[in-house]
Amino acid sequence: MTHPQPILLSDDHVARVAPAEGLLYDPAWRMLEDDDLDALAARLTRGRARPVPIFAYGSLIWNPGFAVSDSRRATALDWHRDFVLSLDHFRGTPERPGLMLALSPGGRCDGLVLDIDPAHEAESLRAILRRELVAHELSANACWIEVRTARGIEEALTFYADPVDAPLARLSLEDQAARLATAAGAAGSGAEYLLRTVRGLAGLGIHDDYIWTLQRMVAERIEAGA
Numbered sequence: 001m002t003h004p005q006p007i008l009l010s011d012d013h014v015a016r017v018a019p020a021e022g023l024l025y026d027p028a029w030r031m032l033e034d035d036d037l038d039a040l041a042a043r044l045t046r047g048r049a050r051p052v053p054i055f056a057y058g059s060l061i062w063n064p065g066f067a068v069s070d071s072r073r074a075t076a077l078d079w080h081r082d083f084v085l086s087l088d089h090f091r092g093t094p095e096r097p098g099l100m101l102a103l104s105p106g107g108r109c110d111g112l113v114l115d116i117d118p119a120h121e122a123e124s125l126r127a128i129l130r131r132e133l134v135a136h137e138l139s140a141n142a143c144w145i146e147v148r149t150a151r152g153i154e155e156a157l158t159f160y161a162d163p164v165d166a167p168l169a170r171l172s173l174e175d176q177a178a179r180l181a182t183a184a185g186a187a188g189s190g191a192e193y194l195l196r197t198v199r200g201l202a203g204l205g206i207h208d209d210y211i212w213t214l215q216r217m218v219a220e221r222i223e224a225g226a
Helices: 011-016 034-045 118-133 173-182 190-203 209-223
Strands: 053-056 068-087 098-116 142-149 152-159
Touching: 011 190, 011 209, 034 118, 034 142, 068 152, 068 173, 068 209, 098 118, 098 142, 098 152, 098 173, 098 190, 118 142, 173 190, 173 209, 190 209
Parallel strands: 053 152
Antiparallel strands: 053 098, 068 098, 068 142, 142 152
């Protein structure tokens, strides 16, 4: 980690990215129904202590979408943020493909552990799994990882740590910035996703050199006309 640099990407940059019509999901996917989500939740949490801890490193930081009873800073051991999930839907289209964050092995990732409120565990787990895993084809992308918090070493449930059965694009930093500067789809733009993530991290006092470098490069590309 280095001294935090300013956030150069802005709402004005995001507004310059032309919107795009597209699909929210891959039409070939078999979507997870409530019974599937409940069975998956039971398997993932069987024998685990309560409340169930979720490790958030991207959009779950700024938009958890479930009932949280407690939160604490955490560092994922031997993982780092990586824009490696390739999108031709959601925040991308085939003509303007996007990227979303995953965790790749090595390094460190500072984030947040969010404890699911035990009084709302069932509906919260269903909401998280529906949002993060979406379909049977992606359902293997939930796992428990070790994180370090003020309490010591804990295990937390997270998503897309070393993704499996998901479309990947392992690009240079320059090519990642090029995609994120132009990507847009039914759920919005790549630049918006990146800006909300960097602001969410900054609000927690977390600085990730990779994310800060990428947001600067995306801002510069948008200013240059991408």
